[in-house]
Amino acid sequence: MKTFVTGATGFIGASIVRELLLDGREVRVLARPGSNLANLKGLDVEVWKGDLLDFPGLQRGLKGCDVLYHAAADYRLWTPDPDEMYRTNVAGTTAILEAAMESTISRVVYTSSVGTLGNPGNGMPGTEDTKVSLADMAGPYKKSKFLAEREAERFAARGLPLVIVNPSTPVGPWDIKPTPTGKIIVDFMKRRMPAYLDTGLNLIAVEECARGHILAEQKGQVGRKYILGNVNLSLRDIFRMLQEITGIPAPKVRLPYTPVLVAAWLNERLSHISGREPLIPLAGVQMAAYHMYFESRRAVLELGLPQTPVAEALKRAVEWFRTNNYV
Numbered sequence: 001m002k003t004f005v006t007g008a009t010g011f012i013g014a015s016i017v018r019e020l021l022l023d024g025r026e027v028r029v030l031a032r033p034g035s036n037l038a039n040l041k042g043l044d045v046e047v048w049k050g051d052l053l054d055f056p057g058l059q060r061g062l063k064g065c066d067v068l069y070h071a072a073a074d075y076r077l078w079t080p081d082p083d084e085m086y087r088t089n090v091a092g093t094t095a096i097l098e099a100a101m102e103s104t105i106s107r108v109v110y111t112s113s114v115g116t117l118g119n120p121g122n123g124m125p126g127t128e129d130t131k132v133s134l135a136d137m138a139g140p141y142k143k144s145k146f147l148a149e150r151e152a153e154r155f156a157a158r159g160l161p162l163v164i165v166n167p168s169t170p171v172g173p174w175d176i177k178p179t180p181t182g183k184i185i186v187d188f189m190k191r192r193m194p195a196y197l198d199t200g201l202n203l204i205a206v207e208e209c210a211r212g213h214i215l216a217e218q219k220g221q222v223g224r225k226y227i228l229g230n231v232n233l234s235l236r237d238i239f240r241m242l243q244e245i246t247g248i249p250a251p252k253v254r255l256p257y258t259p260v261l262v263a264a265w266l267n268e269r270l271s272h273i274s275g276r277e278p279l280i281p282l283a284g285v286q287m288a289a290y291h292m293y294f295e296s297r298r299a300v301l302e303l304g305l306p307q308t309p310v311a312e313a314l315k316r317a318v319e320w321f322r323t324n325n326y327v
Contacts (some may be wrong), residue, residue, distance in 0.1 A: 052092030168229030
């Protein structure tokens with residue numbers, strides 16, 4: 001069985017590839033010309049050079065493949081050109097799924113995000129069925145992923161055998177960019193976290209998130225969504241866990257939300273003038289207004305999603321960032 005993976009050079013995608021190889025699968029990955037292939041070094045994969053917006057190229061790349069994992073996405077909390085993010089996340093998703101419709105692909109797993117899901121806003125966890133709309137999305141990343149998920153649902157309704165997975169906040173090795181969450185870990189290790197906001201996240205080991213993708217392929221119901229998460233933790237508790245792992249003191253000062261929001265808004269205005277990434281991404285602060293807690297019961301019961309302690313995943317992340325000279 002040959003499996004095609006997009007986003008394989010990134011964090012979740014590289015872990016999906018590793019899990020597939022552990023299962024003895026033959027893997028072909030999509031990589032743009034000039035992409036950083038460090039996350040694939042030493043792996044027995046076929047690299048298909050192409051682009052998500054090159055429809056004929058995608059058709060050729062999918063030829064002979066049985067399964068598609070579409071994990072590619074532009075994941076940034078700020079971009080000087082939001083249209084570029086929409087092209088990758090929405091138009092790119094439409095192109096690869098249209099190519100899959102016209103191929104011999106028998107199963108598709110689409111990687112969405114819990115950022116596209118509803119959040120009760122009262123500290124209670126959201127589920128796959130919590131009500132949500134585009135107006136609830138903060139920033140171009142969440143908006144583009146919300147629209148891309150709607151495209152995935154449309155293709156499933158057209159008959160594409162597609163399952164949607166919504167990863168929460170994966171942590172662990174191979175966070176090469178790093179992701180915004182990985183950057184929090186790196187900044188903590190560099191002692192750049194003097195204070196914190198009263199917010200929270202749902203964490204999961206990236207290896208278990210990747211395994212959840214494979215379980216969704218094998219056991220997931222077509223057109224159904226599955227949250228791939230584990231434990232809900234406040235940001236303060238995450239920093240305390242990092243303190244235990246690293247010996248670096250966790251911040252003790254909690255910042256009030258409104259002044260940080262105003263500072264982020266001003267910082268982003270300046271970034272649009274300078275073209276430099278803001279020190280405080282506005283979308284990140286807007287997300288922090290809610291505890292991003294989610295319930296993974298459906299994936300655990302229907303897919304058998306593993307749920308091991310995330311402290312070990314944080315430890316692996318710390319070790320990987322140290323070994324790879326991020327700190």
